[in-house]
Amino acid sequence: MFGRIGRTSVKHPWLTILAWVVAAFALVALAPALKSTTDQADFLPSHYESVQVGKVQERAFPEQDQPASIAVFWRDDNGPLTDGDKADVAKVTESLDKAGFNLVKKIETSPEAVSPNGKIALASVVASVKDPYDEKLLESVKELRKKAAPLLEGTSLKMGLTGSAADALDSQESSGDTDAMIMMATLVLIIVLLGVIFRSPLIALLPVLIIGVVFMVANGLIATAAEVFGLEADASVSAILIVVLFGVGTDYILFLLFRYREALREGQAPKQAMSDAVANVGETIASAAGAVIVAFLALLLSSLGMLRAMGPALAISVAVTLIAALTLVPAIFSLLGEKAFWPSKAWRKQPKHTLGKRIGDLTARRPGVVAGVSGGVLAVLAAGVLTFHPTFDAGSSLPDDLESVVAMEKLQSGFPAGQTDPTWVVLEKTSDGKLEQAEVEAFEKKLAASGFGEVSPGVIGAGGDVAQFAVLLKEKPSSDAAMELVSGKLRDAAHDAAPEGSRALVGGLTAVFADIQTAVNRDYSLVFPIAGLAIMVILGLLLRSVVAPWYLMLAVGLGFGAALGSTVWLFQGLQGKDGLLFTLPVIVYLFVVAIGTDYNILMVARLREEVRRGQNSADAVRHSITHSASTIGAAAIILAGTFGVLLLAKNSMLQQMGFAVAFGILLTAFVMALLLVPAVTKLIGPRAWWPGIKSDTARPAEPGPLLTEAPAGDRASV
Template identity: 40%
Template sequence: MFAFIARIVVGHPWRVIAGWLVVAIAIIVFSPDLEDHTTGNNQDFLPTSFESIQAQDLGNEYFPATSGATGTLVVSRTDGAAMSPPDQQAAIGLATTLQNEKIPGVTAVTGSQQSFSPDGKVAALQVAFAGQPGDDIVNDAVPLVRTNATTALEGTDLQAGLTGNAAILVDSNSAYDDAENVITIATVIIILLTLGLVFRSPIIAVLPIVVIGVVFTAVRGVTAFAAELFDFEVSTSLDAILVVVLFGVGTDYIVFLLFRYREELRQGDIGDHALILSTRVVGRVVASSALTVIGAFSALFLAKLGSLNSLAPGLIIGVALMLVTALTLIPAVCAILGKHLFWPLGPGPEPKRSPFGPISRFVGHHPVVVVITIAAGLIVLAIFSTGYKSTYDTLDEMPSDTPSQEAFSTLSASLPPGALSPTQVYVKTPGPVPQDELATLSTNLSQVPGVASVTPPKLSQDGTAALINVILVEGPYTSEALDAVEGPIRDTAHSSMPDAEVLVGGQTSTLVDVRAQLNTDTSRVFPVAVVIVGVILGLLLLSVLAPINLLVCVGLTFAATLGALVIVFLHGAGYDGIDFSTPIVLYLFVVAIGTDYNILLAERLREEFKNGHSPAEAARIAISNDGPTVSASGTILALTFASLTLTGLENLQELGAGVAIGVLLASLVMAPMLVPGLSVLQRSAFWWPANKTKPPAADMDARVASAT
């Protein structure tokens, strides 16, 4: 099949390119805007069976004025001193001013003497929005509240900062937009420099940037079509991840083809024949790699947490389009450019010295030493993964100069951090809510460890529902707050009024449910991804033991990578925890993308073994020829993901560092040394039930004939 595709593409390159342009332009012009299907609200990503979602629904029905997005407008003096009576009057007056301005999307701005902190340094005015966090009307209202508050305080010694779930989400979206720009610029520079150095050709350096840039735009369009057709939302992090996935994976596939093409030209093959042969051989590897990535990402569909399963369509569409690009558009461009592709120095002669020459001989002669040394090093790193600690504090993960972060810092210096987003306890009864039982509930909640205060109950208009706001001692996104809500607060709320429907909602309660669902999703996604990847490897390599070896190596690499993250961020940087989504996303990237390099080396090992070479000689040939390919590809991909560390967002920094470490381990250690070492140790059993089918290739004519 790949030989057929190669002959068609190389034989009709202009038609292939014209077809691509027509399709790409049609997608760009007619696709909906992906931004219309993007959200960062965790509640949008939870199944309706969870308590926090049911509490939100009850709040929407009985307390619509306070059940939407919320904000805390933190007013303080610019010099940090306690506010004087005139300052306090101005602060309360700010609430009245903003309320009277009738800002679109704002239902109420309130303040009273109870809004001031005990030390008199802060006034916490409450802002209620007409919608949920992430809604367009709320996102548009946040900057208006900030601007109008600043304008109203001009000429005073006061300043105001808006925080809360609405403002945090707006700032988060802005941070992701900035991150995408940083990632794109860094990725382009990385690809230009690395490919320029490896191939010494400006054309090859620019080629992936132009091609993948077009593919990225098309992927966003197709994903938007899918989101509109199947009615799903995607996470705000999708664009940033798509950039590095497409540029990373796409560059890998292009580099795989170019290395093999250059190898054939250096060995004396002619242009079109060399390109057809390279496309056929590499096409099988690239297709298997892409299917592995797609299969692993498909496991995300089993996750019920929307922030995870909503990543699957975009990533799958991206890799699928990149596969088609690698099999069609790239060979077509290469066919048109011909000898000019490697301008100005051409493919050059075979390198006289390569570090992979000695490595290949050492692996072939000392496989036991190689396997034991590498495995021991990975196991040591893997041990540190047991110290993994998660965090759900999305506010703390943003840059410290983020407006909502700065306002929260001012607030938490004078008031309990939990005042940022109170936990909401809703009560629903068939008739009027019993006042004595409601008072008992309030008293019991106030005595729970981790609770700073409880506001007086508020009744619905018909008297059959009540709302109690619980202020936590810790910040609403901290692990301590999550533990308090998940355990004693929910237990106390449910047991205090057993004959009523009592539901605990709010941001902290939502994160409690996210944490619970994430644990369930992880137990589903991990094994399914392994099975899918294992089946694809088995079909590619036509072996039983080889895929098992590769999966064990990949699993060990993932554990070692997570251990390295623990060392870097928890022990080194002193982070409180690693973002809760990092392990499962990192797992999929390391298993899927890291397997690319294993596939390339394993397929070359299998090719040389079937050509009649001994396991040691097959390893020498495979490492010598494809070692430079995986090392260059892996380095480019690792540097691409490492660009995430420049974003200022801790969750992206952790993901970027993790994937970079995992890819380097896979491309520099596992694929070119550990896997060949295992193949030498296990000899023919590694490829069972395959057998040697022919003697070593004698001439180039046979190889060209196999391509054509």
Template identity: 45%
Template structure:
């Protein structure tokens, strides 16, 4: 099948290239933009209590004052605010009101809202609830900050803006910077690494230009899917898409490129080499992409909207990447002569120099020849991958045991994993203005004062709520461990008197694990102490995070097993075996545990973080299991190819490491490095994600695929291919290509 695809692409190369270019322009020019959602409650299904509480609040208290931002006033040089400073703060509040900033409804006076030490005061600002979780809220926050700078100019007072709207603005700025850093870092890493491997700028640029073309197709299709199915993504998706498209795209390019060069060394003509390369690795690319697509697509089963949007988006990106890798990239390779493709920088300069000299002579005499040393045909002596393959061949038990022990040891460390739900602080540096305001308020007031919880008590029998009953109920809520206060003056009744909004201030910051634990107790008290004839719903940020925690537990039990089962089926179909898929999945399972363990050690034990971001295990599972399976597929596909050539299982394992090792090493290094660029973003979410996935890919490539998988396969021998005949020798014997040893990726 893939040989036929290769023949079709080579015969109609320019048509294929033209089709991709037309599709890219047409799709990207008409596709809707990918929008981000910042309201965590929008990621939850409607049956969760926090979502129902939000709906009740909007229905019963549509006009309730709900701060969308906080203006904090303090002296520029530090110290206590004097009476003149307080007067300046009130003037600024009036000035903000007089500016009539769009979407800003109310700016309350500071009044008595000063910290205990007198160093700052707080003004609460109401922003239109309809735009509070939309980009318009960020626009309002930006206008407020600019107005604050203008109104405090020439005074010893400065204004800082925090709260939900300011957080959205800071998250947007942080995301744009992260995307720029990740994009540039990914570009540089791919370009430099491919140049070091192939010593050719043409080869280094080829995947980048190809990815730019088909990434437009992928992003356009994702935009269509988002609009069609109402998918809600978060701010991290754009950065993740960049890494996936460029990282996975370069991986598949290397799968094809190493085999293409190998066929050239075996004596194939250029177009024939492209066809044979597609025929030999096309199935591996399709199977590897299938495993990744399935793993990502399974996220539609998640309870959280952020995953149900991210999963299909990444699945579309990988599917487009795989299609381009067996059509667009081979078409380009078939029209670029190998002398141009593998020409080194020095050779390009010499060629240019000879032609400039020829032109300087008035183009007299014969045109300079274009023959160059055929360095790509030279074979490396003493390949380190040949040595590694020989070691696996001679001592497969030692290789399996050593690599297995490394994975098991790190997996044990995963028992120390703790999750954290503070997405706001995790998605931007702590130096951002909204984070500074949050820190100020937590130190001056109760840690939960900046974003209190709300208990909504609603009558179910039509009788109005009485004041005495509310007092008793508040007292019960105040007695819950972890609750700081239930102030009577912050309880409001709906116009019909049937619903009460009771503010509950927790002792801990709303996104901490302690606050989430308190929410469980608060809900029990709220429901258990409710007067007869009433129903209770508990809302607020901590309530949302409590429900997200519950949803994550559901996803772990559903998404992980379903993804594993589907990947197992893909492996069984691709390998025609019922044995090999099981130990391949066991190896990537150990890779997942080892990655989570190493990340827990680095960030929790060494870095002192209170925990890892709650969605990290899902990301590690999907990327490490799915992409780790890519390398296993490539290695075992080559191993099967060697067995079919008539070699023993041990010889086949050695040859597979020797020939596929450079591809796995190069692909693993580049993909790990591209994910590692997330460390440049400067926030906890991307730092943890970048380190963990990069580490997991390194483990997948250099421990599992290079040692564990071929060693286990060598030990099992023909049993690994039961009950099929995937290892049945062909009649032709070892192909001539085996005598052409590929240049190792040891240049890295």
């Protein structure tokens, strides 16, 4: 099959290229805009309590105002506010309200909005949109800060904005233009490394252009699929899509070009060399892509809409990349022929593979030692997972000098931390009739007696069947303590206090985070095992073996633990962070396990091929490592370097993400794929290929195209 695909693309190169260009421009022009949302509550299933609260509130209190941000005022000497200061607070608030900011409904304060200790005053910034992360609203917050500065001149006051919209703005600005940073770093790494490997400006630049076309096609298909199937893509999909496309795209192009160059060295004509390259390496590329696609599609089993939408989007992008690697890349390079390598002539020479030979010889001679050391290193790093502590407190990752962080600290010095995002408790009549005022007051007293925070008087909705109460928690709304309280004791107390014929529900930001945590834990126990089983099936089909997939997946699991554990050791251990990004295991799964499995597939496919060619286990290990090290190393450095750029960000959660993936990819490539897997394969011997290959003695290779070959088997050097 892969031979036919290669021959067709090489025979009709201009038609193949034209088809891709037309598809790219057609999808850009005709595909709908990709919708996105940053409201995590939109991604939770309807059976979660926080989602039910939101729906009840929309029905019973459709006109309810909720501050998108809060302006915090305090004296520059941190003393109690004087009557003159309070008058200045009212004056500044009134001036800002009259300024008329886009999507800001009103800015208001009151004499009651002063803290009990008299040091802090508040003003609410009420938005006319529900989403506090709306880009236009964030621009208004930025403008509001600028206009507030001159209004404070001549007073003893300082002011800072905090709350959802202000936090989102500061997080965005502290992260910088992450997408652009990732894109530029990726382009530089790809161009520089491909230029070093092939010593050709054409080969350095063409993959970037090819992946650009693939990006347009994939983006259009994802937007179309989202429109047709009603999917919502999280705002982070764009940045992740860039990394996935350039990561796997560069991998697959390298796989093909290394084999193509090998065929040219053997004296084949360019078109025949490319046809044979696709025929021989196509199954490896397809299997690697299949493993990644299956891993991404497993996210469809997630209970979180964020992950369910991300899975198909990333699977589509990898599928498009696979098709491009087998059609567009062969078409372009078959037209260029040997000119693709201009001006270098080094590609004609056989490299020495000095480092690869040394590693291969050591692993072949001392497989037990290599397996023990490499496996031991991964196991020690993986032990860090035992102390992994997830956190939803995005604000804790921001620099301490940001306005929203400073303002929050000031607010907490005079008010409960939950002032910015109250926890909402709704009491809903489940039987016919309306709530009695006595029932509402009795419920309020029981809720207040629980001592979880200040409880506002109950407000009955227009329909008379719903009352709501704002609970101002003592803990910061996004903190672990607040989440534990809301999901446990507070909900239990509210449920127990509900009078007969009614029900109590607890919602708000903290409840949303608590429900997301529950959903994520459920997903981890379901998605990961099913994805692992599916990848095992793909490995079994590729290797024609029922033995090798088992120890390969065990190695992958160890690599996953090592990547996550090493991040825990660094950030929780050495840096003393209270917790790590709660989505970190999913991120490591997506990039270290899914994409990193490519390197394992390359190595075991090459090992099996060497055995089929007649090599014994030791020689197969020696030759496979020698001729695969360059490709695996180059591909891993490009992908790891792309994520490593995130270490430059000021946001510690981006730093955690960058380190976990970059270090995880390097571990997968250089420790697992090049050391652990071939060493274990040597120890198991021919039994690793059962029932396909049963003997460790040399025998002729089977007729027809070779099953596959790791791309670095082209005898190329870095």
